[in-house]
Amino acid sequence: MKQLKSFILPMIISVLVSSCSTVLNSTKIDYLTSNYCQPTIDYDYSKLEMPNNKIQKQDSILSANLSKHDILISNAIGIETYLAEYLQIKNDTLKKLVLKQKITDRLMLTSIEINALASELDCNGERINKLADFVNAANNKKNKNLTVASVTIGALTTVATVLIKNNNSSNAVGVSGGLLSAGLGALTISPKGKKINLKLQRNLLKNIWYNDNSNMTYPNSIWTIINEKQFSNSGKNDLQESIKNRWLQYNFDGKIDSKTEKLFFDDGGIYTADDLYSRANMLNELQATIRSLEQDLKSLSLRLNVF
16 A cells, blocks of 8 residues: 555656646747747838829829729839829930839839738748647647546556455545546646747737837838728728738637737737637738738739830
């Protein structure tokens, strides 16, 4: 009986100690919680050259040659004045070439901005998903250990009740072993499990959720496009509103409390594996929306090729 106790107690203590350690800490966690996807430099969008004044008859010239959609894109990326001037020139070939180059440069820059932002979102989506997999694997390992311990204790309890001849002692061992086994089994269905502490210095979801780009995380051109209703399929909500509404409905079941809002859209905090998977999905969804803006540039580019 003493030998049985000396085997069971250390095992129970070991399993319970490992199960009670909630927030994971390791070099792997440290590596993945540091935002290696963040740009190494700050971009100063204020230095971009923008045409200062409208030329005469600009609006009517653009309306006669471009769709409303393409005019809005031209406005968002800052080429509407160049375009109107280009369309008015008849004989000055050199000036037309200079203007065409400015238009092409701005289209190329906007495409680079779209791809750069989408790449950062993609990198973060992969990073957070890898964190979620790590936490999930830790939870699975914990549950496996608890299950093994529960089965072992159940088997040892059965043996002990058979070997002990004293009925009172046998009953006590049976009840205690059963309770321990049931307790360990209950720990395997914990809805939360292991967690990690993730602090967010650059939160790309925040600007979308609060509709605020005062920190200039998003380039002006991209921010203008995603806040224009004409660039959404429905035309009722702009892309920023549509993304936020989908997050609210599909990730938070239509409502969100202040604690969860801070966790996802402010400075971060303690995340479960499910929270991390949700965050990764939101980053990937936003990435897809940003990449889709290339379709709007394509529309304008195709139109410009016929001039």
